[in-house]
Each structure stands twice: as structure tokens, then as C-alpha cells.
Amino acid sequence: MMDSNFEFDAIVVGSGITGGYAAKELCEAGMKVLMLERGRSIEHGADYETEFKAPWEMPFRGSGDAELYAREYPVQMLNRHFNEYTQGHFVNDADNPYATAEGTDFNWFRSYNLGGRSLTWGRQSYRWSDYDFMANKRDGHGTDWPIRYADIAPWYDKVEEFIGVSGAAEGLPQLPDGNFQPPMPLNVVEQSVRESIAARWPDRRLTIGRTANLTQGKEGRAPCQNRAICARGCSYGAYFSTQSSTLPAARATGNLTLVTDAVVEHLDYDEKTRRVTGVRWIDKAEKRRRSATARIVFLNAGSFNSVHLMLNSRSEAMPNGLANSSGVLGTHIMDHASTLAAIALMPGYEGWTTFGNRPTGIVIPRFRNLEQIDGQGHARGFSYQGGALQSGWTRGKREAGIGAEYKESLQSPGMWRMVLVAFADCIPRASNRLTLDTTKKDANEIPQLKIEFAFGSEEHAALADAKKEATAMLTHAGGNVIMGFDKPGTAGGAIHEMGGARMGNDPTTSVLNRWSQAHEVENLFVTDGAQMSSSACQNPSLTYMALTARAADYAVTQAKLGRL
């Protein structure tokens, strides 16, 4: 498809969940694609350096050097998946600073390496429904989505088939069923709690997490081995990542050019053609600036970094940033408000245990504000994730005792407990925004990204509701609730930051159209989380991928018709 006027048909900025997907789709459609990744290369299998190491083979037994982390990874160390095995899959915060507005805080979790956060993601893969795509229209927050569930459903089918999602069909309109591999089982306690909740609340369903971990092998990928050490990288290819899935597919076409250590700093805009004409980056290895041209550009740098790049791509014609005549670029950012809603001791299951490390928990889908507003001080939804687990040897840290009896007491699995973590819809607000901090530069002399974010009354009300209902459900199921919270953790903690270049029908109030295409720059597509107009309360990555596949198909079609 190459046009002699361009070095490439498409440039994809970023190699994470959506960048990899964009590259695969565009390559498979016959386009010559340049994929730029700002971090180092990590090859599947060969570069998963800690994957098979036992704790006793690690300098700090897997816990890592806390002193080093406090100094250089103060944000990343808060990620549940960050530890001594996985630290190489996260950014060094000291080397990659960002700013936050005074009086606000935001934990920005990042992975600057080939595969991006696809190596470390939680793999939860949920469809959104029309309760989500119509949320803004329904309650007036944000701007109406220009698409509905019917527009994206075929693309969910396609993506689920490719990445492999295991899960159970439940027939819930608020969490549409997908093209699932067989589900992983609920454990003995979760099964009982599911039945207890269903008996008392017929509209509530506890089901196994829908996760991008294979239960059946496919295309060179083995089924999950139940190790639950995914973030180290998985040589079995049992979970979806760029390395296991999209990168091999893109490479197989022979159409992919991959460049790592390439920090994109600017997209060049040509006022006459109203197109992006090229991408400029810093070659970290050779310490020089390089550039390339392409017919189309896909931005997949991760929600905030894609916006950062657009804000930084100012020009005479677009002094407020690329595709930002509306002034909306950077605004209406979101992250799910989340908290530990309840943890309960679960007596009565002492005779049972499990074998194997299941790499997913459970989910209780949204049940609030569906057909009617439930009057709990919030108009959207929340869902729970979590699961039932037994304590292990670490419980000894909380228990008195020394000696042989104490040692023996720690030899068996301990008490069962059940955890419910709430994830609440985040209202899109103009005041939650990204800007350039022109007073602070990063290591590449690029103005730092400044994050201004605060949750509002809706999120607080939702989490208060979630705590109350979590307590009610676990108590009804025979649990003794010992703790629960109703205040959101520090923003960013859900690692679902999104928005900033939202979709919409109106070019004066949105950045992208219904095809994830910039209203003002027709050959620019932004298909990572930046495009989101609302947050729903489900994990968003599957939706990002579906929208990416949809946008890629549109871009290829338009290119073939000579319109791009």
C-alpha cells in the first residue's frame, strides 16, 4: 500500500495494549507500519529475566530493596504488581517526573518498555453496555458518546477471539457476555457466597472475573499454568500481552518496523493539508533526533502520554496543541474511584483449601442505577472485584508466639477471608485536566505533564453505597466483616486513567469523532484511553482494543478509497 510520498503507511506511537493492537491490524491490512516505543526492548520469553526464579534466588527474596524503591520508585512501588521480580517492567519515577496541581495527588503508573503496561496489566476484560455509552446523555455529565453498544459489539467479538478471554456467560445487560473461553472456577467460598447473594438479591451476580488468561491454548500460546506471576512476563504466552499476541502477529506480516528507545516529542502538522505530516522522536540509544513520515498516525502512547504529546505538538496553526481548537484537549480525565469496601472473615470452610494460583478474582457487576435511579446520592454505578483467599505464613507476623508450636501453626493454610474492592464510575469533569507545566522539564527537555484531579461528591456517594452493600452481602453470606472503607484511594490507583481527548459528535466540545479520528486532523487517530468520554465502572482495556480495531479498519478503508 506504500505511497512514495511517505516513508510508511502508518506510524503507531506506543507498543502497549492498543499500540500493539493497532500495529497488528494495520500490518495485517497490508500497511507498512512503523511502531515507536519509548522504552527498551523486551523480547517474549528470552527477556523475562525473573520469570522462573524462586524467592531464594532473589537478593531481597522477591520483596525488593525498599530503600531503593522509596528513592526511585515512590509511585510505582504502590502498584500491586510491583515487586523485585517485576520492577524492570515499571518506570523509574525519579527519571520520569510529572507534576501535580497544588493540593492534588495522582499516582501515575507507567511502563516504558516494549509492550508497555500489557506486560503488567490486571487482564480483566469486560464489555461496556449501553448503560455506559448512554451515561453522559442520561445524566448530563460530559458529552454524549457518538457511538452505542451496537457499534462496538462486533469489534468486541473480534478482539475477544484474538486475545482469548476466559469467563462465564451470565446474561446481564449491564455486562454483556462475550466470546469466552471456558471460565476459571469459583473457589469453594466464592461459590457459596454467589449462591447466598443470589438468594437474597436476585439482581446481583457474583461471577468469576473475565480475564485475558487462556484456559485453552491457541495459536502458539499455551493455557494458563495457574502460577499467577503474570507481571513477570509469561513464556507460555498464556495471558494477552503485546509480546505474546499482537507483536508476533504484526511481525508475521513482514510489514512491521519496530523502533525502541524512541521518545516521540512532536507531531508535525501541515496547515495547508490539515494533516500530520511526520513524527519526530529522540533516539535514546544514539542520542540524536530522528523523524519519519506516514500517511496516517495512530497515537497509542497511553492516555496521558498521548494527550501530553498532543499538547506538546503546538504549532503556529495550532498554538494550544494539536487538534485542540476546541480547548477540550486535556480535560475531562478520569480514573475509577476505588477502595477496599469490605473484608470479612469467612468461618465454616476450615475443611477446604485450593490448589494452584488462579490469576483472576471474582466480579460482582454493577446493580445500581440501571432501569431506575436508586437514590443513593449517585447516578451511575460501581462494581466489585476481589475474592476469597486463605492466609498463609505471613499471618505469623501478626501473631504472638515463638518455637516449635508456633512454627507448626504456620504450616497449614489459615483462615478464609473474603475481600470486595469497589470500583465506581468517575464523572467526567472539565476541572480534572492535563496541562503542560512549562516551568518543569523532563529528562528530554520536554515540559512535564501536569495532572490536576479530584474526585467529587458522586464518587464519594458511590463508594459509601458500595461499602454499605458489601457489608450487607458478606454478612448475609455468613462472613464477619472486620474492615471496610468508603473513601477513594489516591487517584490513579485503579490504573484506569482515561480521557483527555474525548470522542463526541461536536468538534467544538470534543477532540475525536466516532472513529477515534481527530475532528481537525483527519489522518490522526487516538485509540488508547485518551479517547474515552466516560469511565463506566468496568475495566476499560478491552474497550480500548475494540475501538482500536474499529478505528484501524476505518482508517484502512478510507486509505484504500483515497480519502486519507
Added chain:
Amino acid sequence: MAEEGKTGWSRREFGGAAALLALAVGLPAVGAYLSYPDEDEAPSERQIALMESVAQLVIPRTQTPGAGDVHAGAFAILALAHGLDGTLQPVSNAQSSWAIERFQRPDGSLRYVDWLESVLDRRANDDWFRRTDQERVRLLSALDAEAFEDGGDGHPWKAIKALILTGYYTTEAGGSEELRYEPVPGRFDSKVPQEIGTRAISNDWTAVEFG
């Protein structure tokens, strides 16, 4: 710090302690990982021995090795030097009986090993190593009971004991002999009878993280 330590630690001696620790925790170059805010804080050979003796009392040898046998005490020293489990954070002297003031650094964090050595020597009439095994069990049991009684939140012994446990259950003996180590389970069984003697899986990561 005990008499040996009060003479001060030269770089040569510091290197000697690092070598001892390297031997103990099985790392080829523990010096690369071992750093202290002040060289004077490097552990003495006596302190390493004391930590191993304490570790062995917490987790003694049974059918499987004890924590001292696998150098969990030395690991705890390494871990304390690097602040695992938040041990480089400032501590509050909630109970005057803990007597931590003179072991606090200017930033409020605690030199745990110095504190423990002082406490145990004091309770042992000046020399922990001159007590019999039975006496040491009695003394350490008393300290443990005090730490875990009501109002013991933040007691320094809890932090030390926690890192001894980490040091033990993450060794090959603790993780794969005392407990089971299943690096590649290959399946998930959702409902398995748990009988007396069922050994827990040391790499049940959910249990390790949340348990």
C-alpha cells in the same frame, strides 16, 4: 551497640561483616546490596550471631531446618538495612518500656539490631550468649508476649520477627521443605479437602500478599 561495635567500624571491618552476611544469605556480593546511613551501623559479628540465635528460637529446627540454620537472622539484618516492611520509617516511642530513644536515628527511624541486642543483653544480665537455651526461650517469649499484648502496636520486636519470618519462608528450606513450593501448578482445584497436616503452599501469592 555492644562493645565490639563501639570500637567503630572501619571499611575493612565493614567489608568483613558484609562478607559474613554474603555467606549467610547466599549472595555472591551482598556488599552491592548492603548500605547503611552510617558505617557505624554496620553489624558486628556478635550481632549477626545474636540475630541468628534469635531466629532459631522463633522458628526452631524440627523435621525441617530452623530459621537460624538457614540464616534468616542475617537476612533480617539485610532487610532492616534496606527498610523492608517500612523499617526505615520513623517510629514512635509509644511505650517508655520499649526504651528505643537512644537507638533512634535523627530522622526518627530505629536501629533495630542495636535495640534488640541491648534489650536482650539487659534482660540476660548483660550477656545474651551466657544464658542457656532454656533461659533464652523464656526471655524471648516474654519479649514476644509484651510486643503482642494490647498496646503493642509498633513494637520494634514485631518488625524484627516479621523479617525473620520473611527470611525463613523465602529460603528453599522454609519455602519448599517446611511448606510446599509449586512453581508451575498447571491447574486450579477450587475445592480440596484440608486435613490436619496439609502443608500450605509458600508461593500462594495471594496469601503472601493479603494473608
